[in-house]
Amino acid sequence: MSEHEVQGRPASELSDEELEQQGKHAHDTRNWAFLHGTAEQFAHHTARMLELEREYLRRYPKRTWQGSGGAPHDVRETAEAWRETVRGVIQQLEALVELPDPPSRNGVGDDPETAFLRRIADAPGGRLHKLEAHQAAREVGLDRAAVAKLYTADPPLIDTELQDRVITQAGRAHLSGGSTA
Incomplete structure (x- = not known):
């Protein structure tokens, strides 16, 4: 993969339309990169967004507060x-x-699924905010497809309650080595 495929074309080489589209896309995806991206994705996103903003300001200084009379008094x-x-x-x-060093998994030798269920079970009320649950899954090495299977298991091992992810009785039974039926 070339540097251009990874980093994108230099902002100075983009057409005006491409610059505006990529700048808008960078701002639209900022929240996702901040909440869900890896450190590398966030750093890349930040660098690219700043590059696009600098180029936009160079081309259109009067469209921003810096060149529109909004300069500081x-x-x-x-x-x-x-x-x-x-x-x-x-x-x-x-x-x-x-x-920081990744948090140690709950339970030595736990597989990622068990470590993830344990994280939720050990949280107050057996529930985590969806963003904390997403982060916990990444920290223990559980991919999205494996997380999805926990919701669709029969019976489900975790459930959703508004913004929270909650361990079910079947999930607790699974952790204790008991029957989930």
Whole structure:
């Protein structure tokens, strides 16, 4: 795979239409990259989004607050706001670079399915927010298809309640080595 396939064409080589489409797509997918992407995906997304924004600003300075008369009146206040923004970006990047050791799986030698069910069972009320459950599945190495099978098992081992993922009685029985029927 070439660098262009991985990184995309340089923003400076995009047509105006492509630049606008890719910029909009980058902003539309930002939430997904932040919540569900890997550290590598998030870093790539951030770099690409910033590249597209810089190129857009170069081509169309009057379409943004920077060139439309929205420039700051209080330069010191604006400089402090930018300092805080940069500090936040630096903290986020440092968190990506200095990732903690993955949490140990619950139960030595647990397979990913059991480790995932244990994570939910051990959470308060036997429930995790869907985003925490998604992260737990990734941490224990359980892919999406395997997670889906836990919902569709007969009887289901986990269930949904609004934004939460909840272990069922069958899931608890599965963990204790008992019958799930």
